[in-house]
Amino acid sequence: ELRALLGPANVIDTGEALETLSKDFYWYSPVLKRQLDDKRADVAVRPGSLDELKATVAACARARVPVVVRGAGTGNYGQCVPTSGGVVLDLSRMDHIEEITTDGVAVCEPGVRLGVLESEARMQGWELRCYPSTLAKATVGGFVAGGSGGIGSVAHGGLRDFNTVRAFDILTMEPTPRLLHLEGDDMHSVLHAWGTNGIIVRIWLALTPSVDWSQCVIAFDTFANAFDFAESIAVSNAWTKRLATVFEFPIPSYFAPIASYMPPEKSIVFLLIATAQRDALITAAQTAGGTVTLAAEYFGMKTQPLLSDYTWNHTTLWAMKADPAWTYLQCGFDPTRVREQFANLKQKFGDDFLLHIEFMKNGSSVVIPGAIPVVRFTTEERLNEMIAACRADGVSVANPHVNHLEGGGRYREDNVQLLAKHRYDAKGLLNPGKMATFTPHSEQTTA
Secondary structure (H helix, E strand, O other), X not given: OHHXXXXXXXXXXOHHHHHHHOOOOHHHOHHHHHHHOXXXXXXXXXXXXXXXXXXXXXXXXXXXXXXXXXXXXXXXOOOOOOOOOOEEEEOOOOOOEEEEOOOOEEXXXXXXXXXXXXXXXXXXXXXXXXXXXXXXXXXXXXXXXXXXXXXXHHHHOOOOOOOOEEEEEEEOOOOOOOEEEEEHHHHHHOOOOOOOOOEEEEEXXXXXXXXXXXXXXXXXXOHHHHHHHHHHHHOOOOOOEEEEEEEOXXXXXXXXXXXXXXXXXXXXXXXXXXXXXXXXXXXXXXXXXXXXXXXXXXXXXXXXXXXXXXXXXXXXXXXXXXOOXXXXXXXXXXXXXXXXXXXXXXXXXXXXEEXXXXXXXXXXXXXXEEEOOEEEOOXXXXXXXXXXXXHHOOOEEOOOOOOOHHHHOOOOOOOHHHHHHHXXXXXXXXXXXXXXXXXXXXXXXXX
């Protein structure tokens, strides 16, 4: 039936392509690698239009076949890895940018690549508010369904902040799928829910006026000095910035392609700063005791070196290339106690816990030291000890080593995601197992 609906070329049930479409970057976590390595879909399909997608969803719902929606598979938590077989919906062919409005809102299909949208937006005087380090590959739909923040978040917060996602249309998982328009608070029932409770088919994404950027690398003798300087830039409204990142040594030594900008034994700051402020930034860095090893204009994704390729969770990838024992956590430090929290964690875990800070603005407009520390994996018990120590000291942790929404730190405590699951996917066919608190209607007990 799927071949009849989509054509044989868009239905894949064997070979390397099916294996690839069943995976994401879950193997960043040694825990998830063990759990998910043998998981794969029975078939992958590539609908090219909303009508084809509706027909596919209807056929799967009638047959009670599990469905997992996939963007580009650049996530790190196994969000789009099918744990119950079934069908993977690859939405990469649904990649049309419908318009960029005069007030800076992009209206697009879910398969649009973020890098393509960034390039198109800049031609019209706009740019993305935030984007992941996987800009070239990641899709708008995948980012909305499974991402949270990235480059730009120091100024504009994450996807759930400041009305960045204005609205989206979703399909329900039913024999006669409903097309629903969600905006305002209603969006939070589906936003960042890993495609467990609705299939996002159209997105209204707010942009911001474009800026001419420059990228800078600054080396400091100590992590404390590097952090102090980066924090001074990140929290000040006087600086127009898109990225403020700090790496404890030896993390910079893992960035082999840009080793010439990474002096040995130094902690490093990466900044994307308005070109108009570049000279002032150089002066400020030198005054603070830093050595500027790169200060050059940023021309977009083709810029060499491209510093964003080493930030956010790309940092973890470079560390793992150097030593497969490295993995990561996702943390949020208290801006008022951050230095004390650093000291406590370093005292307890030493060089098994390397500090990697990504400054970002939260929903209350406070710039906080978010973090993706690089941590050494020995046992799952030791990893959980690190997580517990962070939380005990007031450091929040979104655990990237669990494969369900509730454990990953992005679950809504008001249960709106669970309620939406019951409304839009009552049989539990969408990404089964990824919302641990959900029980399909047919399996629920009654009084």
